[in-house]
Each structure stands twice: as C-alpha cells, then as structure tokens.
Amino acid sequence: MKTVNIKDIAKVAGVGVSTVSRVLNNQPDVKEETKKRVLQIIEELNYVPNNSARNLKRTKTNHIGIFVIGDFSTFFSEVIESLEKILSSNRYSVMLHFHQGMKNTIEAAIQFALEKKLVGLVFLGGHLKKNEEGYLKQLKIPVIFASTVIEEGVDFELFSSVTIDNxxxxxxxxxxxxxxxxxxxxxxxxxxxxxxxxxxxxxxxxxxxxxxxxxxxxxxxxxxxxxxxxxxxxxxxxxxxxxxxxxxxxxxxxxxxxxxxxxxxxxxxxxxxxxxxxxxxxxxxxxxxxxxxxQPTRYMGDQAGQILLEILREEVPQHIVLETKFVIGQTTQKI
Amino acid sequence: MKTVNIKDIAKVAGVGVSTVSRVLNNQPDVKEETKKRVLQIIEELNYVPNNSARNLKRTKTNHIGIFVIGDFSTFFSEVIESLEKILSSNRYSVMLHFHQGMKNTIEAAIQFALEKKLVGLVFLGGHLKKNEEGYLKQLKIPVIFASTVIEEGVDFELFSSVTIDNxxxxxxxxxxxxxxxxxxxxxxxxxxxxxxxxxxxxxxxxxxxxxxxxxxxxxxxxxxxxxxxxxxxxxxxxxxxxxxxxxxxxxxxxxxxxxxxxxxxxxxxxxxxxxxxxxxxxxxxxxxxxxxxxQPTRYMGDQAGQILLEILREEVPQHIVLETKFVIGQTTQKI
DNA sequence: AACGTTTCTGAAAACGATTGCAGAAAGGAC
DNA sequence: GTCCTTTCTGCAATCGTTTTCAGAAACGTT
The missing domain is CATH 3.40.50.2300 (Response regulator)
Structure with missing residues (x-):
C-alpha cells in the first residue's frame, strides 16, 4: 500500500502540486476557497508530509541534537526533559545522544551533527577548551552549551551558553x-x-x-x-x-x-x-x-531551549550565567 | 559553500555515481581497487552522506522513537540511557519525546511516529488497553512497550514488551x-x-x-x-x-x-x-x-533495545517478563 | 473593448541518494 | 583471434517535496 503524497492530493483536489505545497506551508497567494478545499482533502486522505523529501529539498532538517557528555545524572535528566518540551512544541525533532568517556568529545559531536544533519546542537555538561574553537567553526550551526565549563579566552561569538559560576x-x-x-x-x-x-x-x-x-x-x-x-x-x-x-x-x-x-x-x-x-x-x-x-535545573533547560530557538532565528549568540542558591540543610554545623 | 555529494565523489574518482553508492553501502560487485580509491576520496573530501536523500529514496528512515509516558522519573532515565546506547551503536537515530498527561496517549504516539517517519517505537511506561489494538495495527512499525501494563486480552502478535509482573x-x-x-x-x-x-x-x-x-x-x-x-x-x-x-x-x-x-x-x-x-x-x-x-532498569533498557533490533530484522514479536528482586533494607521491622 | 494590474496557479527543475538494467572490460576455452 | 562467461560499471529513472517562473484569471480603468 502506497502512502498518499502531495501529488495524490493535488489530483483529487484538481489543483497543481505547487498549490498544495503552498497550502501546506501556509504561504500567501492561495485563494481562501482553494485552500479550504485542499485542507479538507488532506484531512480526508490522512496525508502526512514526508519529512525526508522536505528536508532534502530544503537542504536542511528540523532536527536538534542533545549531546550529553559524561555520566548521566539525575541532574541532566531534568534539563533534558524541559529542553525537549520546549523544542518539540516548536516543531523541532529532538535527537538524543550520550557520549561516553571524555575523549574525542567534540569530534564525536561534529560527527553526530553532520550525520544527522542537525540544525542546532545542545551540549550538556563537559567543558570547552580554547583549542577547540576550530571545531566550533566547522560546525556551522547554532550551538549552545548548558552546564559546561568554558575555558577562558574562547571566542564568545562562536556559541551560546547557559551556565552557572561554578x-x-x-x-x-x-x-x-x-x-x-x-x-x-x-x-x-x-x-x-x-x-x-x-x-x-x-x-x-x-x-x-x-x-x-x-x-x-x-x-x-x-x-x-x-x-x-x-x-x-x-x-x-x-x-x-x-x-x-x-x-x-x-x-x-x-x-x-x-x-x-x-x-x-x-x-x-x-x-x-x-x-x-x-x-x-x-x-x-x-x-x-x-x-x-x-542549580536551577529546569530553568536551565528552559533557558537553553529558548535561546536556541532565538539564535535559530537571529544568529546572535547569547551567554547567560544563572544564579545558584546556597541552601543550608541539616548536614552542616559549627564546631 | 556547497556540501560535497555523491556526484562530486564520482567525478573526482572517475567512476559513476552508482559505483560510489555501492561502495558506501558495502555492496559486492565492486573491484577492490576501485573501492579503495573511492573510499580514499570520500575521506579526502570529507564526504558525509545526506540522510534525507537516503531516507527519501529508501522510503524509510533510521529513526527510532522513545515515547515517554507520564512523569519522568529517575527510573526512566536509566532505561533511556541504556536504550540509546544500544540503538545508536547499531546506527539508528534516537528521537525522544515526552508525552504529558495521560490523555490521547496513543494518538499522540501515532502522530509522532508518522511525522518523524519512525521505523521503530519504544513506549516507556503507561498502559495498553484492549480497545487500543486498532491503533497498534495502524502503526505498521515494530513497537515495544517497556514497563507498561498490558491489559488482558490484547493480541500479543501486535507488539513486543519488556515488563515486570507488578x-x-x-x-x-x-x-x-x-x-x-x-x-x-x-x-x-x-x-x-x-x-x-x-x-x-x-x-x-x-x-x-x-x-x-x-x-x-x-x-x-x-x-x-x-x-x-x-x-x-x-x-x-x-x-x-x-x-x-x-x-x-x-x-x-x-x-x-x-x-x-x-x-x-x-x-x-x-x-x-x-x-x-x-x-x-x-x-x-x-x-x-x-x-x-x-526492578532491573538498565537491563530493561538493554532488553528493550535488543528485542527491538531483532524485530526490526525478523518481525517476530517477543514478550519477556523480567524478574524483580525483593530487597530487604532497614526500613521494615517485625511488630 | 482594450489594456494594465493584481492575484492566483501549474509545469518543471531541482535536492542527493539508490537500483534495475544494459552493456563494457576482463578472463577463459578453443 | 573469436566467442562465451563472468565480473564490473555507468546511465537514467525514481523517491516526494519546494520553488522559480511564466502565464492564466479576475478585476478595475479608461
């Protein structure tokens, strides 16, 4: 059984494929009446656009990667959850990857980004060194580091970050x-x-x-x-x-x-x-x-997501340092 | 700057695109010498295959979805981690999605699967009811439920599962x-x-x-x-x-x-x-x-991954019930 | 009725891979 | 050297979209 495609819709609706495409992408220049008819047929035939074809033609995907470095802690899982929610509600797909060990981290990330044709990348944890700037340039997509230690001297124009002052x-x-x-x-x-x-x-x-x-x-x-x-x-x-x-x-x-x-x-x-x-x-x-x-974990995920969405639109890197809060419990006392 | 594609490789190597494709996919019928040359040029030009094009032509992706139902607990994060590791080391991409609330769960999952053109789907948590069988059929890809309660009477041919006896x-x-x-x-x-x-x-x-x-x-x-x-x-x-x-x-x-x-x-x-x-x-x-x-969380993730890989190859659903272990600590005593 | 605008539409050319098929090259038998 | 296999290779069609561009339709103006 073939899945329905844009051509089928066009045929049934008695219009050209380009019109259907325009409807799908909410472009102007389609008569209201035509639009309504097309939408109805899409609904009826249960049509779902083929993302691979879309991405191919657009020469980019809607995939955002979350690259987790180091041991997966409870800490990270909270960040990931809030990140995913904000990204997917903005129609992005979230691809997750855990990188084991601390070696070749950034190379692995680049591989990940290229292979999956990511349009944005979130690093969780780890560190960024001055001599890794080159890799960052190679990776021509918006990158944001969350909870990462940034070595002094790295060019802040090359990436965004959400960190705390460790x-x-x-x-x-x-x-x-x-x-x-x-x-x-x-x-x-x-x-x-x-x-x-x-x-x-x-x-x-x-x-x-x-x-x-x-x-x-x-x-x-x-x-x-x-x-x-x-x-x-x-x-x-x-x-x-x-x-x-x-x-x-x-x-x-x-x-x-x-x-x-x-x-x-x-x-x-x-x-x-x-x-x-x-x-x-x-x-x-x-x-x-x-x-x-x-550390404000959920807030950190939210912020990272928000910033990523913004730089996906505007390309202006941002860096924010979140406040930590010293919480005095019962495990410490005067001597 | 255009990214290099298979055609460029072919031109430089002085062969046809189909030969390059065959090399990429490790198909036989390519002379050892040609193969070596092509591989070298691929390396030199830093070529990375375009997954969108691949997926389009193959009419399927290599995306596997992890659909998390309910509150994201420490419990789930361990399962996800081991799942991701096993799937990505088998060249699959892992797409993560958190579903909030318990309503329309399976509809949301189907939407997720169709939109991302998933080739496999892992449910984490939740429950599966008899009257949801229809949806399961609609979803023509291997599905595995992990840590899900399966209502009695659901056709076991329609899915796989890794559960415990709650x-x-x-x-x-x-x-x-x-x-x-x-x-x-x-x-x-x-x-x-x-x-x-x-x-x-x-x-x-x-x-x-x-x-x-x-x-x-x-x-x-x-x-x-x-x-x-x-x-x-x-x-x-x-x-x-x-x-x-x-x-x-x-x-x-x-x-x-x-x-x-x-x-x-x-x-x-x-x-x-x-x-x-x-x-x-x-x-x-x-x-x-x-x-x-x-509950054996990591083992559960491993098993779910293993089984999914198997059914991706063979299509024979599997159901395993993992053993739980009663661990007596210090919070209980005789009275 | 002829014309210029504006609004809308469809044909066709990409995007970058895979694959069936025909045929070239190489090797073997005589 | 010819002919038949066997091994390799390349052409071209195809996957399902988006987008350019030319032109049709609708409308108002004179």
Missing part, C-alpha cells in the same frame, strides 16, 4: 564551612584532568582554604565519578584523615559519603559535616537534609 | 509486611483510574490483605504522583490513621514518606515500617536503607 558557588560553600570553624575539610571531587566542572569547583576549594590560611593537603582530596557508590568509597578513604567536614562536588556523591559516615558509626553532622552541590530534590528529603548549592 | 511483585512485598505482624498497612498509590501500573500494585495490596483476613479500608490509601513531595503529603494524611507500616508504589514517594514520618517526630522503622517499589540506587543510600522491590 567557582563562585563552590567558593561560597567552602567558605561557609570555614566560617563555621572547620579546618580539616575533605573534598570529594571527580574526573582526571579533563572534567572542568570538577576542576573549577576544586580550585574554589583550594582558594577558599588559602584565603583562610589553611594549608592545602592533597590527602584530603578524593575522587569519584558522580555516583553514590563512588561517593561512598571516596569518603571511606577520607575517614582515616579525621576530617570534620567534607565537600562533595555533587549531591549524589554527598549522599554516598553520608552513608559511609553512618556505616562507620559516625554521625552527620555531629562528627562530620557534609556539603553537596546541585541541590537535587532528593537531598532535601534525606534525613538529615543535605546542605547544598542549588 | 501484581506479583507488589503482592510479595505486602505479604512480607503482613508476615511481620503488620495489620494496619497504609498505601501510597498514584494516578486516578488511568495509571495501570499503580492499579496492578493496588490490586495486589488489596488481595494480600484479604488473604490475611485483613479488611480493606480505603482511608488507608492515599494518592501521589511519583514525586517525593507527593509522597510526603500522602504520608501526612496517613499519619492520622495510626498505620504501623506503609507501602509506597515508588521509591521516590517512599522517601518522601520517610521524611514526613521523621518530621513528625516518629521513627522509621520503629514506629512505622516503610516499603518502596523500584529499587532505585538512592534508596540503598538512605539511612535507614529502604526496603524495596527492585
């Missing part, structure tokens, strides 16, 4: 611990040299310590991979170091850390204070509730 | 509570008449009670919407009813319930035992750790 937010968090008397503060970080979100947060940790005249001790820093399990393990290592507080760069790891602490017979926050990052809903439902730095 | 799993959980001496068991359910996952679990609850000669009391059932916040609220209502245990049909709601219990000065499990459903990672990291019925 350094500032983390600095604020660690300072809070310091102000509350903590001096032996452990850190649960992530990534090995290539995870810049982790790096920015780490720098903030080091600088905050230094500003309080606390010597940085690398034994107090342990690495994870954003999972609860890794937070648990990292915390176990820190337990030997007699820390009084620990800063985990993700709520998931903070939760793992809390579990490790309790499992070893210690109490949060009496024995060890815990500070997370992300402000996930679930942190608020822990007992005790997690002190954390909250 | 009734059995919930029955086992509630029975455990009963065997531990609980008689006033509250339930935190969800959905209003249209959420069949919730319904199946509810039926199990009622039947288990009845099998232990406990009269069903509708005041002990409260509704939520799979969020932690809704679990919290639902639990508050149940607190007046002096329940000794509560069964929440999702871990997220169970976590909300635990918070409500603690916030009201009671303890889990001493005062109230809590049983969840899903077996999310985070439940294991709660203190006390959540007793729950574990």
């Amino acid at each position: 350094y500032k937010a983390a600095y604020e968090g660690v300072t809070y611990l310091l102000e509350n008397g903590h001096r032996r503060i452990g850190m649960i970080s992530a990534g090995y040299g290539d995870d810049s979100v982790a790096e920015a947060r780490f720098m903030a940790y080091r600088d905050a310590l230094s500003d309080f005249k606390v010597t940085y001790d690398e034994k107090l820093v342990s690495g994870g991979n954003y999972t609860m399990a890794s937070g648990y393990k990292a915390m176990e290592e820190l337990l030997d170091e007699k820390v009084t507080a620990v800063f985990a760069i993700a709520d998931t790891m903070a939760i793992g850390a809390m579990k490790a602490i309790t499992d070893h017979g210690l109490k949060v926050p009496e024995d060890i204070s815990v500070l997370g990052f992300d402000g996930l809903e679930l942190g608020k439902y822990m007992t005790p509730s997690l002190t954390s730095i909250e | 009734y059995k799993a919930a029955y086992e959980g509630v029975t455990y509570l009963l065997e531990n001496g609980h008689r006033r068991i509250g339930m935190i359910s969800a959905g209003y008449g249209d959420d069949s996952v919730a319904e199946a679990r509810f039926m199990a609850y009622r039947d288990a009670l009845s099998d232990f000669k406990v009269t069903y009391d509708e005041k002990l059932v409260s509704g939520g919407n799979y969020t932690m916040a809704s679990g919290y609220k639902a639990m508050e209502e149940l607190l007046d009813e002096k329940v000794t245990a509560v069964f929440a049909i999702a871990d997220t709601m169970a976590i909300g319930a635990m918070k409500a219990i603690t916030d009201h000065g009671l303890k889990v499990p001493e005062d109230i035992s809590v049983l969840g459903f899903d077996g999310l990672e985070l439940g294991k990291y709660m203190t006390p750790s959540l007793t729950s019925i574990e």
Whole structure:
C-alpha cells in the first residue's frame, strides 16, 4: 500500500502540486476557497508530509541534537526533559545522544551533527577548551552549551551558553564551612584532568582554604565519578584523615559519603559535616537534609531551549550565567 | 559553500555515481581497487552522506522513537540511557519525546511516529488497553512497550514488551509486611483510574490483605504522583490513621514518606515500617536503607533495545517478563 | 473593448541518494 | 583471434517535496 503524497492530493483536489505545497506551508497567494478545499482533502486522505523529501529539498532538517557528555545524572535528566518540551512544541525533532568517556568529545559531536544533519546542537555538561574553537567553526550551526565549563579566552561569538559560576558557588560553600570553624575539610571531587566542572569547583576549594590560611593537603582530596557508590568509597578513604567536614562536588556523591559516615558509626553532622552541590530534590528529603548549592535545573533547560530557538532565528549568540542558591540543610554545623 | 555529494565523489574518482553508492553501502560487485580509491576520496573530501536523500529514496528512515509516558522519573532515565546506547551503536537515530498527561496517549504516539517517519517505537511506561489494538495495527512499525501494563486480552502478535509482573511483585512485598505482624498497612498509590501500573500494585495490596483476613479500608490509601513531595503529603494524611507500616508504589514517594514520618517526630522503622517499589540506587543510600522491590532498569533498557533490533530484522514479536528482586533494607521491622 | 494590474496557479527543475538494467572490460576455452 | 562467461560499471529513472517562473484569471480603468 502506497502512502498518499502531495501529488495524490493535488489530483483529487484538481489543483497543481505547487498549490498544495503552498497550502501546506501556509504561504500567501492561495485563494481562501482553494485552500479550504485542499485542507479538507488532506484531512480526508490522512496525508502526512514526508519529512525526508522536505528536508532534502530544503537542504536542511528540523532536527536538534542533545549531546550529553559524561555520566548521566539525575541532574541532566531534568534539563533534558524541559529542553525537549520546549523544542518539540516548536516543531523541532529532538535527537538524543550520550557520549561516553571524555575523549574525542567534540569530534564525536561534529560527527553526530553532520550525520544527522542537525540544525542546532545542545551540549550538556563537559567543558570547552580554547583549542577547540576550530571545531566550533566547522560546525556551522547554532550551538549552545548548558552546564559546561568554558575555558577562558574562547571566542564568545562562536556559541551560546547557559551556565552557572561554578567557582563562585563552590567558593561560597567552602567558605561557609570555614566560617563555621572547620579546618580539616575533605573534598570529594571527580574526573582526571579533563572534567572542568570538577576542576573549577576544586580550585574554589583550594582558594577558599588559602584565603583562610589553611594549608592545602592533597590527602584530603578524593575522587569519584558522580555516583553514590563512588561517593561512598571516596569518603571511606577520607575517614582515616579525621576530617570534620567534607565537600562533595555533587549531591549524589554527598549522599554516598553520608552513608559511609553512618556505616562507620559516625554521625552527620555531629562528627562530620557534609556539603553537596546541585541541590537535587532528593537531598532535601534525606534525613538529615543535605546542605547544598542549588542549580536551577529546569530553568536551565528552559533557558537553553529558548535561546536556541532565538539564535535559530537571529544568529546572535547569547551567554547567560544563572544564579545558584546556597541552601543550608541539616548536614552542616559549627564546631 | 556547497556540501560535497555523491556526484562530486564520482567525478573526482572517475567512476559513476552508482559505483560510489555501492561502495558506501558495502555492496559486492565492486573491484577492490576501485573501492579503495573511492573510499580514499570520500575521506579526502570529507564526504558525509545526506540522510534525507537516503531516507527519501529508501522510503524509510533510521529513526527510532522513545515515547515517554507520564512523569519522568529517575527510573526512566536509566532505561533511556541504556536504550540509546544500544540503538545508536547499531546506527539508528534516537528521537525522544515526552508525552504529558495521560490523555490521547496513543494518538499522540501515532502522530509522532508518522511525522518523524519512525521505523521503530519504544513506549516507556503507561498502559495498553484492549480497545487500543486498532491503533497498534495502524502503526505498521515494530513497537515495544517497556514497563507498561498490558491489559488482558490484547493480541500479543501486535507488539513486543519488556515488563515486570507488578501484581506479583507488589503482592510479595505486602505479604512480607503482613508476615511481620503488620495489620494496619497504609498505601501510597498514584494516578486516578488511568495509571495501570499503580492499579496492578493496588490490586495486589488489596488481595494480600484479604488473604490475611485483613479488611480493606480505603482511608488507608492515599494518592501521589511519583514525586517525593507527593509522597510526603500522602504520608501526612496517613499519619492520622495510626498505620504501623506503609507501602509506597515508588521509591521516590517512599522517601518522601520517610521524611514526613521523621518530621513528625516518629521513627522509621520503629514506629512505622516503610516499603518502596523500584529499587532505585538512592534508596540503598538512605539511612535507614529502604526496603524495596527492585526492578532491573538498565537491563530493561538493554532488553528493550535488543528485542527491538531483532524485530526490526525478523518481525517476530517477543514478550519477556523480567524478574524483580525483593530487597530487604532497614526500613521494615517485625511488630 | 482594450489594456494594465493584481492575484492566483501549474509545469518543471531541482535536492542527493539508490537500483534495475544494459552493456563494457576482463578472463577463459578453443 | 573469436566467442562465451563472468565480473564490473555507468546511465537514467525514481523517491516526494519546494520553488522559480511564466502565464492564466479576475478585476478595475479608461
């Protein structure tokens, strides 16, 4: 059974294909009467335009890619959901891709964009380095980075972004611990040299310590991979170091850390204070509730979508830095 | 700047377009030498085949849709991730769509499939009713339901599925509570008449009670919407009813319930035992750790992907019911 | 009634791939 | 060298749209 095409519609309606096409695309220059008749026949025959043909002729698609970098966290899933909603309600198709590992990220993204003939691309997470500018130019479509760390010096004309100030937010968090008397503060970080979100947060940790005249001790820093399990393990290592507080760069790891602490017979926050990052809903439902730095996930998805739609029309890159919110829960206390 | 196409390649290589096409599609009947030359030129000119043209000519795409029904939970995000990985590594493109609300679900899915010219469709969540069979036939592509409740009597030839036995799993959980001496068991359910996952679990609850000669009391059932916040609220209502245990049909709601219990000065499990459903990672990291019925989320995504790939080749529908695992944590105790 | 405008319409040429078919080139048998 | 296979190759039609361009139809003006 052949599917109906524009030609069939034209024949039945007794008009030319171009007229049908004009109706489909809501172009002017079609008599109201003709338009109505064509629309009715389209309805009757259950006609659905063939997107492949359309895209071929238009030499572009309506596909927007979401390229997810790194571990897929609860954090990302909220962003993706709000992104998809806003894009698809603007008649775009959303193609999803998870990139594993941190290597060749941008090459993989370009491959993805070219192959799928994307007209726009959203990066979720990861980092953008100065020496990757060239790739960005190669990719001649609007690109927006969400929750990505942008290295200094990258040409802001080449892309858009929706980010938070990781350094500032983390600095604020660690300072809070310091102000509350903590001096032996452990850190649960992530990534090995290539995870810049982790790096920015780490720098903030080091600088905050230094500003309080606390010597940085690398034994107090342990690495994870954003999972609860890794937070648990990292915390176990820190337990030997007699820390009084620990800063985990993700709520998931903070939760793992809390579990490790309790499992070893210690109490949060009496024995060890815990500070997370992300402000996930679930942190608020822990007992005790997690002190954390909250990122506006849904809002971030919305903004990324809005901006992408705008630059798809106007081509003027935008950069916005969203505010984080320091939420004091019950996992931190004065000593 | 025009993008290079198959014709350019042919011209440079000094062969016909059909030869290039044959090389691209790895067809036989091309001399090894010619093939090598063509491949080299493809490489040199950075040629990427135009998918729209391909799809048009082939009269089908390589797009597979993931249609997510209902609230996007942590649960779904794990399934989606493993699904995407397996599909894209088999050269399919994954299109994501979230359907809001429970109305017109299947119509929306058909629209989605036709418009994007999908060659396969994965439903995530929701339910499939007998009277929707017709729609299924209309949709002439392989369809697989994952974590969907299938109404009795639906023709199994029309689709594939990867599910768990919600009734059995919930029955086992509630029975455990009963065997531990609980008689006033509250339930935190969800959905209003249209959420069949919730319904199946509810039926199990009622039947288990009845099998232990406990009269069903509708005041002990409260509704939520799979969020932690809704679990919290639902639990508050149940607190007046002096329940000794509560069964929440999702871990997220169970976590909300635990918070409500603690916030009201009671303890889990001493005062109230809590049983969840899903077996999310985070439940294991709660203190006390959540007793729950574990679903194999990643495995479910894998299986759904595998099966879809198979039926894309062979057209023989498959139905598998995955095993759940009852995980006893620290939130339940004997009374 | 002839003409110029304006409004609307359809034929036909793309877009970039795949594929059936005819036929060229190469190899083998005599 | 001729003829028959076998192996390779290229032409041209086709998929279902969009869009240009020429021209038909409708209308008002004189």
